[in-house]
Amino acid sequence: MITGTFNGWNIVAVPASPGYSQVEFTMSDSVSANTSPFTHQAQTIDWQTDWWSGQVSLPPMQRGKAQAWIAFLAELRGMGAAFYLGDPMGAKPTGWAHGVAVTAGVNASRSSLLAITGLTANTQRQLLPGDYLQVGARLHQNLDVVNSDGTGSATLNIWPRLRESPASGSAVTLHNAQGLFRLASNERGYSISVNRLYAIAFKVEEAL
Numbered sequence: 019m020i021t022g023t024f025n026g027w028n029i030v031a032v033p034a035s036p037g038y039s040q041v042e043f044t045m046s047d048s049v050s051a052n053t054s055p056f057t058h059q060a061q062t063i064d065w066q067t068d069w070w071s072g073q074v075s076l077p078p079m080q081r082g083k084a085q086a087w088i089a090f091l092a093e094l095r096g097m098g099a100a101f102y103l104g105d106p107m108g109a110k111p112t113g114w115a116h117g118v119a120v121t122a123g124v125n126a127s128r129s130s131l132l133a134i135t136g137l138t139a140n141t142q143r144q145l146l147p148g149d150y151l152q153v154g155a156r157l158h159q160n161l162d163v164v165n166s167d168g169t170g171s172a173t174l175n176i177w178p179r180l181r182e183s184p185a186s187g188s189a190v191t192l193h194n195a196q197g198l199f200r201l202a203s204n205e206r207g208y209s210i211s212v213n214r215l216y217a218i219a220f221k222v223e224e225a226l
Contacts (some may be wrong), residue, residue, distance in 0.1 A: 020093070024155045024198060027100040027225055030093050033086040039077040041106060043070060045177070066128055068178035070157065071202065071223040074103070084216035088208060091220065096204030100225040104150065104157060104196035111149040111192050120187055121153070127183045130175060132158070134190055137170040145174065150195035154188070156181045157197025157224075181226065200225040 019031045048067035053060045076087060093099065120136040132153065137144050151158045151174070158176040166172040184190075202221035209217045 020099070024100070027198065027200070028098070029198070030090060030099050030101050032101050032103075033083075033090055035086075036077055036079055036083055038074055038106060040075040041072065041103075042074075043072040043105065046071060066179060069224045069226060070178070070197065070199070071221070073219060073221045075219040076217070078211070078215040078217055080215060084208065084218065087218050088216075091201075091206045091208075091218075094201055094206075096206075097201050100198045100200045102155075102196040103199045103222060104152075104194065108148075108150045109194045111145060113144045113146040113149055120189060121184045124186065125180055125184055127181065128179050130177065130179045131164065132174045132176050132180065132190075133171070134174060135171040137172065145172075145192075149192070151176065152191035152195035152197065153180065153184055154182060155198040157195055178224075198225040199223065 020028050021031045022029045046069055048065040049062055050065070051060045051062045079087075090101075094101065121132065121134055125132055132151070145160045145163060147159075147161055149160045151160060156178075158178060158180075161175040161177055164173040164175050199222045202223045206220050211217065
């Protein structure tokens with residue numbers, strides 16, 4: 019079922035059951051390196067592009083539940099539509115952040131810094147390295163609290179970089195953070211075993 023659109027992508031709802039049996043995430047950065055054959059010193063160029071990819075696996079299931087997932091894969095129409103995905107074990111921050119943080123001021127697209135407000139004064143303990151953030155339709159990780167003014171406003175170092183420039187006052191989701199993904203190829207399949215159970219797995223990458 020198509021639930022909406024974002025930047026031209028149709029967003030397809032993920033079946034509620036069964037949940038994933040395994041989710042693999044890969045973090046990639048576009049950095050080139052030129053190594054001298056004489057000194058072995060390297061010069062690197064950061065092209066400021068980074069993205070998520072991975073693979074999703076589902077548990078063996080009977081046809082009644084498998085049909086919903088097969089229809090979901092069909093409705094994605096290969097790489098043509100997108101869906102939301104997050105870390106099932108990272109639905110809550112490891113810090114004790116509560117409520118919703120809100121962006122403050124102008125945060126430029128392609129920046130690795132995110133200005134936020136709406137936290138309590140002890141920002142350092144609320145958001146810890148590795149905690150997930152959702153900004154718009156994008157999934158990010160907090161790497162570090164770069165600075166805090168002691169009133170709840172802070173600047174975070176995040177990965178990946180901001181995809182779009184969020185408007186001042188827009189919400190940053192800390193709980194159940196997800197991002198927009200698509201299939202990594204147009205091919206998707208499933209198998210049926212002799213005991214009449216379906217097996218489904220598919221590769222994904224961030225919808226950019």
